[in-house]
Amino acid sequence: MTRAWVELDLGAVRANVRTIRAAAGPGVDVLAVVKADGYGHGAAPVARAALEAGATRLGVATPEEALRLRDAGVTAPVQLLGSFLDDEVDGLLQARAQLTLNDPGDVARASAAARRAGRPVGVHLKVDVGMHRHGVAPGDALDLLAQIARDPALRLEGLMTHLPSPRDEARSRAMLAPFADLVARAARAGLRPPRVHAAASAALFRLPEARFDLVRPGIALVGLDPDPSPAGPALAPALSLRARVTRVLDVAAGEQVGYGGRWTAGRPSRLVLLGVGYGDGLPYALTGAGADVLLQGRRCPLVATVMMDYVLVDATDLPRAPVPGDVATLFGRDGDAFLPLEEQARRAGLIPYALSCGLGARLTRVVRGAEITSASHRRAA
């Protein structure tokens, strides 16, 4: 047993995909976004669970992420969602990734690479409706769409956009209008991309007009709330961070504790040292931020500075004396108690995405709730 680990609950991922599909409605497909190692949760297991629950496609940010999914045996369509460099395109085709095209140069480079590879590449034309990161202007999209449709080296898979402020419904509706207009103009010109897509997690729940044929959830797959509002969906958090107590120590009232003496015991205190720190991606900014951890199903305050390999927790009020080896929960469920990752992120001044993506390579990864497939039966037998 290691000192600190994350537990990924694949049952939660499957439940979230079902929630997403129910919200998106019939006829709307799900592309599961698993970039940045599935938001720090593990790209391959999250991808597999999402596909088991009905997602049909996957999205990544880098060629290496596409390749790793292929190496893990994933055969579903994988789209590189952002932009690609000249020297990345051949590798992307080898990984059988679909490309997102953001300008006329991308169209030419994708076409040339597909000719080199000797087979067509699936592409999505991206339209910039105001994010100013990726995509062509709506006014330039129709010509490029026609050019892609004419090119036998390119297989048009989709027309897409991405919204910068999905929580701002009025702004998002205004941005979607030229995109929807483009879709209509394309149809009149006889250009019907097989799928039109615009909505990431927050938009798919909030903006029905952003759903089109396909939604692209990332953070919602792993049960982090893209849209913390009472009307938001009930998602199942997929990740817990746990660490074991490595030492128990008593300090007298008035003692200054830890680096810089940043915390002073206001009473005789029993502290526990947990074997997790910023070296594992626990934000240093939780120092002095009023954060708690769970021990024995109860909240205990995190005290002193977050250190590289350790944090200190005030366990004075616990009903049972803690001992080395006890398991604490930094976020996630502990019996009936639940400490949201979102709460730790807020205290650290981070968005939940940044906290989960920053979890460190030193943490052991425990995956629970894998479906027993006939293939894994065969392997186990």
Ligand SMILES: *Cc1c(COP(=O)(O)O)cnc(C)c1O
């Ligand atoms: C990251 C990303 C998503 C997923 O965003 P979430 O907010 O995590 O759902 C969807 N589409 C694109 C283009 C992205 O880059």
